[in-house]
Amino acid sequence: MGRYWLVRSGTKTVELQPDHKALTIVSRQTPRMSIGDTVLFLEGWEEKRFTATAGIARIVEIEGAGAEEMKLTKVELVDEVVLPEALDLDSMWYSLTIVRNTTRPHLHFRRGYRLLPQEDFYTIKKGEPFVARSGYFELLNALPQSLRVSFESEQILRAGEMRKRAGFRERLERLYAFIDQRVLAVGRLLHELAQEITKVDLGDAPIDHRFVSEPDPIQGFAARPDELESQLRRFAGLWEILAKRLDDQALPGKRDLIGDTLRQLDVPERRQTEARFERLFAAAP
């Protein structure tokens, strides 16, 4: 059975013809590609996208027969299939089993070409991401280091007690609860505090409000103050997007976009896709 190769345009090793009829590879070793293998193209500079697939029809070694020489290989392609809709790499990478570095997923896509497991090829071709794992790592990586460590420690302890690792649907739900208790709760307190301050008549001149610590007795200086208004502005963008609603019927329970998304994962039509991914990633980090 043929294998699957991910080929990236715009790298030093690979040059791709614009019509996807052929590609040339410069490498130390002759590429292990074979006739009958399938190539999947990843193209673009700022925004990389999976664009099309093609079959390998012929492999021609142009230069570099000697053992120490750089090899120049031409790979001729046939049967191009353009993917129905160009798929953004960064919306798909957490759905691929090759992505083991979950804090720097882009590192897995630096090379000009690489083997792709059949499951990952199928995932990209289908164009349906693993929502639970994508959401989980997107949100986890958005947290500051100290919160991330705190959450992950809790999860390790819990997994030890349960003697098994939770699926990504469950992990996303726990992360959501953690973010709500540790981050969103602060946003709510800030909002309530600001409302209370407006009720207090402190005279006509406007006053800003800063949260400060005493100067450090050892270092002798105080950190830059945190300001109420600035932090409220930082939260405003988050509240705005969390208030967005999915175009579905009214769903019960806690309402915000993460809560709605979690409920969407339980819709029968999607549950099957997510369950396939859960099985696939059962042993993944």
Add this chain to the structure above:
Amino acid sequence: MSSSRDLTRNLKQIAAKLKTAAVWNGTGLAVDAEQDDYLYELLCYFRAAVAAGSGFRLEIAGATETNRNGRRAARWPKKPGKKANFSYISLLDSKTGAHEQFQLCPGVKVRDLHGKDRAPDISLLLANAPPQPIYSHVAGVWDAKYTASEEARVPDVAVADFVYTFQQFGSPKLPSAWLGVVTPQEWRCSGVLTNGKESTEPTAALKASGIAETCGYPSAAAKTRP
């Protein structure tokens, strides 16, 4: 039904906004309800100020700063500290707009009967209390206990700890000049406030100690006992 890619895109957008909101604008430290419980203390503090506003004229006093844009900025403590380093609200005679009646202070250190510095989350000091106040300047004190889960009870030990602090300040009674103005029950007696549930301390024990306990604060369902 939204597509899986739409759901993933939404979560990516949330993550981008979360990244900004989850970091404090000045210090760059993580926003974290477990570390930032001073916000709940300040929320309670300003609720007290609103209650006092019905009978006093309020004015920011103590240490303040001037922003780059020339605006005055109040300094509120993240951790207990010296009174001289932070702002407080001066409660003035409402008719004349002068003559300080009380000082409503956030978490500042006050020296107790035995010379130890203690810092209740909120303290009501008598007029013209100096930058290093002592127990005889204290008119009332409150502690604010934030809990991540509103179903959690305020621990009995937190109430006991507060009672001890209150006693070390000489169990001060709120003056009639305050009681004549401030009507919300929670501010008419020194005590503990929490957004969680009440402790298991009997009401009679609170009464005997001369303190109050307010739970569910500041929701509409807040209850003060005794």
